[in-house]
Amino acid sequence: MKKLALTQRKIHKFLMLFLGVQFLLWSLSGLYMVTMNMDFIHGDHLVKAPVFVDLHSESLLSFQEILQLYPRAKKLKLAQLAQQSVYQFTLNGQPQLVSANSGKSLLPFTQLDIKQLVIAQSNIGDQTSIQKISLLTDNAPSELSSRHLPAWQVTYDNFSGDTLYLSSVTGQVITKRHNYWRFFDFVWMLHIMDYENRADITNWLLFIFSLTGIFSCLSGLYLVGHRFRFTAKLKKLFTKNKKNPSSTIDCPIVKSAKGAR
Numbered sequence: 001m002k003k004l005a006l007t008q009r010k011i012h013k014f015l016m017l018f019l020g021v022q023f024l025l026w027s028l029s030g031l032y033m034v035t036m037n038m039d040f041i042h043g044d045h046l047v048k049a050p051v052f053v054d055l056h057s058e059s060l061l062s063f064q065e066i067l068q069l070y071p072r073a074k075k076l077k078l079a080q081l082a083q084q085s086v087y088q089f090t091l092n093g094q095p096q097l098v099s100a101n102s103g104k105s106l107l108p109f110t111q112l113d114i115k116q117l118v119i120a121q122s123n124i125g126d127q128t129s130i131q132k133i134s135l136l137t138d139n140a141p142s143e144l145s146s147r148h149l150p151a152w153q154v155t156y157d158n159f160s161g162d163t164l165y166l167s168s169v170t171g172q173v174i175t176k177r178h179n180y181w182r183f184f185d186f187v188w189m190l191h192i193m194d195y196e197n198r199a200d201i202t203n204w205l206l207f208i209f210s211l212t213g214i215f216s217c218l219s220g221l222y223l224v225g226h227r228f229r230f231t232a233k234l235k236k237l238f239t240k241n242k243k244n245p246s247s248t249i250d251c252p253i254v255k256s257a258k259g260a261r
Contacts, residue, residue: 019209019212022193022213026190029191030191032184033184033187036184040180042181043162043177043178045123046123046176047121047164047173060085060100061087061103063076065103066089070089070091070098073090077089078100079170081097081117082117082120082121082171085099086098086099087103097169097170097171106171108168109168113171114133114166114171115133115154117166118130118166121164121173122164124162125156129156129157130154130156131157132153134152134155135151135152136149136152143163144175148167154166159179160179161178162176163178164176165177192206193206
C-alpha cells in the first residue's frame with residue numbers, strides 16, 4: 001500500500017508539472033472572459049442603433065415600380081442604409097442595391113461613399129479619426145471571416161484600434177473589431193487550445209489535456225485520502241502510547257549467562 005502511494009505521488013507530481021502551466025492559462029483566460037462585458041467585446045458600442053424603415057413614406061418607390069425598372073429582380077426587399085431607404089435584390093445572380101427614392105443603382109461603392117456610410121453608422125467619432133479605408137477582395141485578416149469578402153475595412157487611429165468592416169454589397173457594418181476583442185480572441189485560443197483556427201472546441205489537444213487533468217485530480221484525491229488515513233493511524237498510535245507508557249517499547253529482556261549465575 002505504501003509503495004503504491006509513493007508511485008502515485010510521483011505520477012501526480014509529474015502530471016502537475018506537465019499540466020500546471022495550462023491550468024494557469026485556463027484560470028487566467030477564464031477570468032478575463034467572465035469579467036468582460038460581451039456586448040462591449042462584440043463592439044456594439046461602436047455603431048449606432050438600427051433605424052427602421054418607414055414603409056408608409058410617399059417618396060419611396062413601391063415594389064411594383066422597382067420590378068418595372070428591374071423585371072428580372074429576385075429576392076427583393078426594402079432596407080435602411082445610413083439615412084436613406086434602399087432596395088436589395090439579385091439580378092442575374094448578382095447582388096444589387098438601388099435607392100428606394102430614385103431606383104438608381106448605388107453600386108459599386110467608392111472610398112468616399114464608404115467614408116460617408118461609416119460616419120453615419122458609427123459612434124466612434126468624427127472623420128478625422130479615420131486612418132485608412134481599404135477594399136479587401138482576398139486574403140482576409142484573421143479577425144474577419146473570408147465568407148464576408150469582398151468587404152471594406154475602415155481602421156481608426158485611436159487607443160483601442162477600432163476597425164469596422166462594411167459589406168461591399170449592402171454598405172452595412174458586418175463586424176466590429178478592437179484591441180479588447182483581439183485580446184479576448186487570443187485568450188480564447190489559449191483556453192480552447194486551438195492555435196490555428198481558434199474555433200474548434202473539440203480538438204484532440206484539449207481532449208488529452210482535459211482527460212489528463214481529470215486523472216491528475218483523481219490521483220491527488222487518492223493521495224489526500226491516503227494522507228488522512230496515515231495521519232489517523234499515527235494519532236491513534238500516539239494516543240494509545242500516551243495512555244500506556246510502559247507499552248511503548250515491548251522488547252523481551254534477555255539475561256546473559258554471566259548475569260544468571
